[in-house]
Amino acid sequence: MRGTELTQFLDGLTQRIELYINSADNTDHKTVDYLTPSSRGQSTDLSLPLEGNGSQSILDDIDEFLRQCVRTNRPEFMNPLWGGLNVAGFAGEVIAALTNQSMYTYELSPIATLIEQAIVERMMEIVGYAEGFGTLTTGGSNGNMMGMLCARQASHPMSSITGFDGSKYVAFVSAEAHYSVLMSANVVGIGYQNLVKVACDSRGRMKPESLVEEIVRARTNGQTPFCIIATSGTTVRGAFDPLKEIANIAHDNNIWLHVDAAWGGSSLFSKRFRKLMDGVELADSVCWDAHKMMGMPLICSVFLTKSKDTLRAVCAHGDAAHYLFHEDTKDIDLGRYSLQCGRRNDSLKLWIAWREIGDAGWAKMVERYCDLSDYLEALVAKSEHLTMMSERRWTNVCFRFESENLDLNELNTEIRNRLMREGVHLVSRSNIGEDVVIRAVVANPLIDESVLESLVSAVERHGQEIIREIPARY
Ligand SMILES: Cc1ncc(COP(=O)(O)O)c(C=O)c1O
Structure with a gap:
């Protein structure tokens, strides 16, 4: 497409x-x-x-897609740990697709390489790493896997070359860690039965004393503890594990500590909330999703480690690629620090968005989301039907509708189903222990007090409707 046709198409787009x-x-x-x-x-x-529909069909197909997709930019979209549209990030995403750089070599993506390095260095500074390295990955799941792989490399340096019998190696996570840690255990070769789920306190934080007990138990059983994954911002409750205490235990036992800050990493921008991650600087590696609270279009996720050499060793396969990597650029080619070959330019959008608002803008965002979550919590507390299901520290608000003599799990599942069918407020159905809870997440710039009020009244309306229908059901 060129000339007038291209201009008209772009206008339409x-x-x-x-x-x-x-x-x-x-x-x-x-x-x-x-x-x-x-x-x-x-x-x-x-x-x-078989025969193409022609360029006329492009805008028609886009219209159809836009008509049917979930509108994740709407303020009522509060289901996952992200939402809304950051226009600067969107612009960066478009330009990344337009220019189609691949992040393996400086030669083929010169400015993008420097931008990615600037992002990694700044995030390391914020975490408190005086030195280290990092890479953009395909998400927090992958970041956790990189953390565990680095842990394996540190404890068994030959494993990437000779292979690895992981059946005696154990890793430790909180009982409320994200499911991706199971995938990490599988891929890294310990199998997920060797992933020990450490007990949490009533707020969903890993209990340090239980971690110590589990490490002792593993050693007594002849196993080799090699990795602890702590979580800063758990998926359901938004709990922050006590990093300082966990780091001390990791250091005393010579175990790699990885912090899954995919969700909670943004707290580091705010003076009010940074303390939730006190001790993160003591960890060996961290992952942090900018596509969650920071609102970047998926995917934008950073893995950081204090040990550049370990990351380099984990990703050393690239050395075989004589057609790509050359000796004279070995210190600047980012493909030597990634498990991917072709890799998207995910740092451009974050760089553009960050330069627009600065650290101060991110801090304001975090604090506004937390204030709005306080507001939602207060609405729940005021309601005669709703109850908070966990103490809150972050912007996950877990609550449920209560009514006497009813199965509350069934009731809340049905409320969530009706919200979904109505198609306005999208929230998640999660579990805390045996209890089904409704989890609303504040991570969307268009959310305001009125949206939260409308969510609460929609939940109450559906709950009351279900109760009214019950006699008719029997
Ligand atoms: C705590 C935590 N870690 C990791 C992940 C996985 O992140 P991603 O979806 O970027 O792979 C999630 C996803 O929600 C999460 O909540």
């Missing part, structure tokens, strides 16, 4: 982007039109034609 962004808080739009997979499949032409 820009109009759609503008419309999508501007409709984010229109009250006449839903967050999603709920349809089952089969009815959605039947009502949409998904076929891939």
Whole structure:
């Protein structure tokens, strides 16, 4: 496409982007039109034609997609640990796709390489690493896997070359850690039965004394503890494990400490909340998702380690690629510090967004989200039907609707299903212990007090409706 056709196409594209962004808080739009997979499949032409449909079809297909997608930029979208649209980040994403750099060598992505290094260095400074290195990964799941892989490398340096019998190696995580740690244990070769889930206190934080007990137990059983993964911002409750105490235990026992700060890492920007991660500077590695609270378009996730050499050893496979990596650029080619070959330029959007608002802007964002979460918690406390299900530290607000003589798990599951079918407020259904809870997350710049009020009244309305229907059911 070129000339006038290209200009018209780009005009059409820009109009759609503008419309999508501007409709984010229109009250006449839903967050999603709920349809089952089969009815959605039947009502949409998904076929891939033998002969192309021509350039006219591009905008039609985009229209169809925009009509059907979940509108993650709407303020009522409070289901995962991210939401909203950061326009600067979006612009960076578009330019990254437009210019299509791959992050393996300086030669092929010169400015992007320097930008990525600037991001990694700044994030290391914020974490409190005087030296080290890092890489952008495909997400916190991958960052946790990198952490465990570095731990394996540190404890068994030949493992990447000779292979590894991991059946006697054990890693420790909190009982409320993200499920990706199971994947890490699988991929790294210890198997997830060798991942010890350490007990948490009533607020969902790993108990240091239980960690010590588990390490002693493992040693007594002839196993080799090699990795602890602490979480800063757990997925369901937003709990922060006590890093200082855990770091002391890790150091006393010569065990690698990785911190999963995929969700809670942004607390480091705020003077009010930074203390939640006191001791992070003592950890050997950290992962931090900028595509969660910082609102970058997926994917934007950073893995940092104090030990550049360990990361280099874990990623040494690149040395075989004579067609890509050369001796004279060995200190600048980022592909030597990544498990990927072709890799997206995920740092550009973060760099552009960061330069727009600075550290001060991120701090303001964190504090506003926490204040709004306080507001939601207060609404729950005021409601005669709703109860908070966990003490809160972060922007996960876990609550449920209560009513006497009813199965509260069934009731809250049904409330969540009805919210989903209504298609306005999207929240998550999670578990704390045996209890089903409704988890709303404040991580979306368009959320304000009125959106939280409307969420609470929607939950109350559905809850009361269900109760009214019960006699009719029997
Ligand atoms: C605590 C925590 N760690 C890791 C992850 C995985 O992050 P990603 O989706 O970027 O792989 C999540 C995802 O929600 C998470 O909550």
